[in-house]
Amino acid sequence: xxxxxxxxxxxxxxxxxxxxxxxxxxxxxxxxxxxxxxxxxxxxxxxxxxxxxxxxxxxxxxxxxxxxxxxxxxxxxxxxxxxxxxxxxxxxxxxxxxxxxxxxxxxxxxxxxxxxxxxxxxxxxxxxxxxxxxxxxxxxxxxxxxxxxxxxxxxxxxxxxxxxxx
Amino acid sequence: xxxxxxxxxxxxxxxxxxxxxxxxxxxxxxxxxxxxxxxxxxxxxxxxxxxxxxxxxxxxxxxxxxxxxxxxxxxxxxxxxxxxxxxxxxxxxxxxxxxxxxxxxxxxxxxxxxxxxxxxxxx
Ligand SMILES: [Zn+2]
Numbered sequence: 001x002x003x004x005x006x007x008x009x010x011x012x013x014x015x016x017x018x019x020x021x022x023x024x025x026x027x028x029x030x031x032x033x034x035x036x037x038x039x040x041x042x043x044x045x046x047x048x049x050x051x052x053x054x055x056x057x058x059x060x061x062x063x064x065x066x067x068x069x070x071x072x073x074x075x076x077x078x079x080x081x082x083x084x085x086x087x088x089x090x091x092x093x094x095x096x097x098x099x100x101x102x103x104x105x106x107x108x109x110x111x112x113x114x115x116x117x118x119x120x121x122x123x124x125x126x127x128x129x130x131x132x133x134x135x136x137x138x139x140x141x142x143x144x145x146x147x148x149x150x151x152x153x154x155x156x157x158x159x160x161x162x163x164x165x166x
Numbered sequence: 167x168x169x170x171x172x173x174x175x176x177x178x179x180x181x182x183x184x185x186x187x188x189x190x191x192x193x194x195x196x197x198x199x200x201x202x203x204x205x206x207x208x209x210x211x212x213x214x215x216x217x218x219x220x221x222x223x224x225x226x227x228x229x230x231x232x233x234x235x236x237x238x239x240x241x242x243x244x245x246x247x248x249x250x251x252x253x254x255x256x257x258x259x260x261x262x263x264x265x266x267x268x269x270x271x272x273x274x275x276x277x278x279x280x281x282x283x284x285x286x287x288x289x
Pocket of ligand 1: 245247249250251252253266267268269270
């Protein structure tokens with residue numbers, strides 16, 4: 001469908017813009033490569049507006065494009081692990097039979113934020129082969145909750161207004 | 167679409183924060199004991215163990231990274247990596263804190279001397 005392809009393009013462009021904004025924000029968790037996950041906003045919105053397969057495609061395309069434009073091999077690895085784990089967690093909470101409708105956009109987004117960071121931590125552990133990665137768990141979990149919460153609130157507001165457009 | 171928090175949302179937040187809290191508590195409990203040396207690893211191998219109590223400057227990995235130990239804190243002051251994330255990291259002094267330079271595969275870690283001996287054996 002022509003309309004779907006157009007929306008996919010718009011979502012991809014938006015996700016890229018957020019990836020770019022993210023590179024401008026100098027927040028470091030002390031682990032190189034770990035990012036805030038602002039582009040998750042677009043993914044959360046897409047999750048409620050597109051088919052799941054399309055959202056996964058959007059997620060991968062976003063990571064590859066932004067990785068080639070703004071990042072490097074490592075940042076692609078980190079973003080891919082964070083992005084896919086996060087999307088899977090969010091898909092389970094928002095669409096899974098067991099959880100359907102029992103989480104709001106905010107809850108779904110918080111799970112996304114937390115698993116985004118867990119995915120990145122797993123890559124960090126694999127790449128630098130250190131056991132002490134556990135040291136970073138608290139700060140990664142809390143920052144995942146905070147970014148997830150903010151993104152969830154924003155996504156909820158956007159979705160309220162988007163509902164009639166689609 | 168409703169945007170207010172649901173019961174499960176709140177539960178989720180509480181569980182995550184509880185896990186974060188216990189991980190932090192665990193780290194504080196075992197983390198601050200006997201932090202007295204710096205282990206430098208390159209490519210997963212220990213290149214050297216240095217005392218935190220002694221002010222010194224260390225060339226790591228044949229000079230790709232420059233580490234300064236001063237007043238019980240270790241700080242990466244120079245590196246030839248493109249991202250310079252290791253240089254921008256704050257100085258470390260507590261047990262298990264680390265500075266990581268991913269491009270050069272350099273890890274600088276605070277440790278207690280007993281631990282690093284154990285690490286050296288187990289590696
Ligand atoms: Zn570096």
